[in-house]
Every structure is written in structure tokens, then in C-alpha cells.
Amino acid sequence: MPRCLIVPIRLMLWTVFITISVIAGIAFGPFLLPLISDTRKTDMANQQLIAYGKELLINTPYFLGPNGRIAKISNGMSCGNCHLDAGTRSFGNSFFATASTYPKYRARSGTVETVEKRINDCFERSLNGQGLDPGSKEMKALVAYIHSVGNSATPEMRENALIKPPEFLDRPASKEAGKLAYKNKCSGCHGENGQGLFDTNSDKWVNPPIWGENSYNNGAGFYRVSLLAGFIKATMPFGAVNGATQLSNEEAWDIAAYINSMPRPEMQLNDDWPEISQKPFDYPYGPYSDNFTQEEHKYGPFKPILQAQQARVKK
Numbered sequence: 001m002p003r004c005l006i007v008p009i010r011l012m013l014w015t016v017f018i019t020i021s022v023i024a025g026i027a028f029g030p031f032l033l034p035l036i037s038d039t040r041k042t043d044m045a046n047q048q049l050i051a052y053g054k055e056l057l058i059n060t061p062y063f064l065g066p067n068g069r070i071a072k073i074s075n076g077m078s079c080g081n082c083h084l085d086a087g088t089r090s091f092g093n094s095f096f097a098t099a100s101t102y103p104k105y106r107a108r109s110g111t112v113e114t115v116e117k118r119i120n121d122c123f124e125r126s127l128n129g130q131g132l133d134p135g136s137k138e139m140k141a142l143v144a145y146i147h148s149v150g151n152s153a154t155p156e157m158r159e160n161a162l163i164k165p166p167e168f169l170d171r172p173a174s175k176e177a178g179k180l181a182y183k184n185k186c187s188g189c190h191g192e193n194g195q196g197l198f199d200t201n202s203d204k205w206v207n208p209p210i211w212g213e214n215s216y217n218n219g220a221g222f223y224r225v226s227l228l229a230g231f232i233k234a235t236m237p238f239g240a241v242n243g244a245t246q247l248s249n250e251e252a253w254d255i256a257a258y259i260n261s262m263p264r265p266e267m268q269l270n271d272d273w274p275e276i277s278q279k280p281f282d283y284p285y286g287p288y289s290d291n292f293t294q295e296e297h298k299y300g301p302f303k304p305i306l307q308a309q310q311a312r313v314k315k
């Protein structure tokens, strides 16, 4: 067949095919559509919600930061800066155990907390902002995503979900030693002044701030030295993964002590830990139900505090 005929014939065949498809669609569509079961539609809507939740978690500032498209309720950091690999990294503050453990009693508030309340805790403290309306699409999406991570986790993943504090030292964590180690191992990315590295083009932190006005506030989990030390030991310098960690226990505790000795935003904490005997060993604000000082509760040594706590429980 001459080449010049092939193209028009193809075009004609396509036109016929598309016309038949459209007619068939109009004729039979109304009968077929209900057959696409409702569960499939719900599944699809749920998948979309989960995907939106993941997006919110990774690109929090785009939606909810200081220039957020949906609301301006947080400090510009992303949830994913602290919940690594979007909350799917063992020991990296993952969400593997969240679906199976919430709602749960938390001594910080002295109440049984829903996962929505826990998420808003991170907005108010780790993101130094305000919580989302629990009924909002954004909250539903975050919950859907976080639950999807937990629902697909194995028992072993759930076991290793949360941050594990490094082995305790026999001395207080040292801000001075931490300052030096921070300079050598962290400041290249997070800056000499903990200020991080911001990219104005993408309106995002390349390396998030770890102290100062744009960082988590003094009510956040990381303001407890054991949680910060456990997190950085397992994950930092960025690229380190648990099993191939790059910090010694000493370095992890000392650097965490140094970071948390630097200034950061403060929130009102009067309602936290209504039962003071339930304050964690490393909660840096009194009053306490034991005789250790605020300084000791902040930097350690923690073994004596834990031993005293255990002795009290046994009595």
C-alpha cells in the first residue's frame, strides 16, 4: 500500500473506534456504573486521602507553614523532618505503632488521647504552632496516612517503632563536649547557630533548624534530652541508619544536651504532667516528686533518678 494512504486509513479506523466506544459508553454506561462497587469507590477515596496525608506530612509548610496555602498555623518545618522517611523508619520516630496504641492514656496531659490530639500536640509543640480542627480534611488525611503506616507494619516493626534512648552514661551529659562534637559533625548542615539552611526558591528547609526561633519549642518531645539523643544516635548525621550509627553514646547525649541548652521558643506548660510523680526522669521543669535538681533532671546523670523512681514504685 502506498505510504501516503496509511496515515488517513489509521485516522479513519481510530475515528470509527472512538465513535463506537462513545456510543457504547452512552448506551451502556448508566447500567455499568453502579456495578463499580461502592467499596471500590470508598477504597479510591481512602487512597486519595492517604496520599494527601503523606503529602501534608512531607510538605507541611506548603500547606500549613508561615505561607501555607490552607492555613498558616506552623513554623515552617515538616512533620517528616523528625518522622523520617515519612514515619516509616525504625527507631526514626516512626508511626508503626500508632494505629495499634491510640487512643491511649498519656501522663503529659493526664487524659486518654486520641491520635488527633497527639497530632495536634506536635503542631503546637514540635511545629511551635496551632492545632488543626479535628474535623478538617487535613486532619482526616494525616490520620488516614498514619494509620495506613501502622496497619501495614509487622510486630517487629511495631516493637522498634519509637525512639530508643542510648545507653545511659555514668555522668551528666556535657554541653561543652556537645558543643565541640556539634561543630564537627552537625554544623555543616544545621549551621553554627543551629539555624538550618532555608531555600527561598522552594520555600522549604533543606536542613531544618535545631534551635532558635524557627525550631521546636520547650514543650516538644525533643526538649527531653533522652528523646533527642536517641533520635540523633539512630539517624544523624543525615544518612546514618540504625545499625550503622555514626555517633558514640557519649556524643549523642552530649550533643543533645548542647542543643537543648540553646534558646528556643517557649510555650505555656502549666497544664502538663498534672500528676508530678509521672514526670519522666528527664523532664526539665519542676516541681518534682523527688529530691533531684532541675539541672540533674535536664542533663543527668539519669541512672540515680531512674533507680529512685523504681524504688518508689516497688514500695
Ligand code: HEC
Pocket: 057, 060, 077, 078, 079, 080, 081, 082, 083, 093, 094, 095, 096, 097, 098, 099, 101, 115, 118, 119, 122, 123, 126, 127, 142, 146, 162, 163, 216, 220, 221, 222, 227
Ligand atoms: C521537631 C520534631 C517533630 C516534628 C516536626 C513533628 N514531630 Fe511528631 N513526634 C516527635 C517526637 C519527639 C514524638 C514522640 C516520640 C516518642 O515519644 O518516642 C512525636 C510523636 C508523634 C506521634 C505519636 C507517635 C506514637 O506512635 O506514639 C504522632 C502521631 C506524631 N508525632 C505526628 C506528627 C505530625 C502529624 C507532625 C506534623 C504536623 C509531627 N508529628 C511533627 C517529634 C516531632
Ligand code: HEC
Pocket: 080, 081, 082, 084, 085, 182, 185, 186, 187, 188, 189, 190, 206, 207, 208, 209, 210, 216, 232, 236, 237, 238, 247, 255
Ligand atoms: C548532611 C547534612 C546533615 C548533617 C551532617 C546532620 N543533619 Fe540533622 N538533619 C538533616 C536533614 C536533611 C534533616 C531532615 C530530615 C528529613 O526531612 O528527612 C535533619 C533533621 C535533624 C533533626 C530533626 C529535625 C529538627 O530540625 O529538629 C535533628 C534534631 C537533627 N537533624 C540533628 C542533627 C545532629 C545533632 C547532627 C550531628 C550529629 C546532624 N543533625 C547532622 C541534615 C543533616
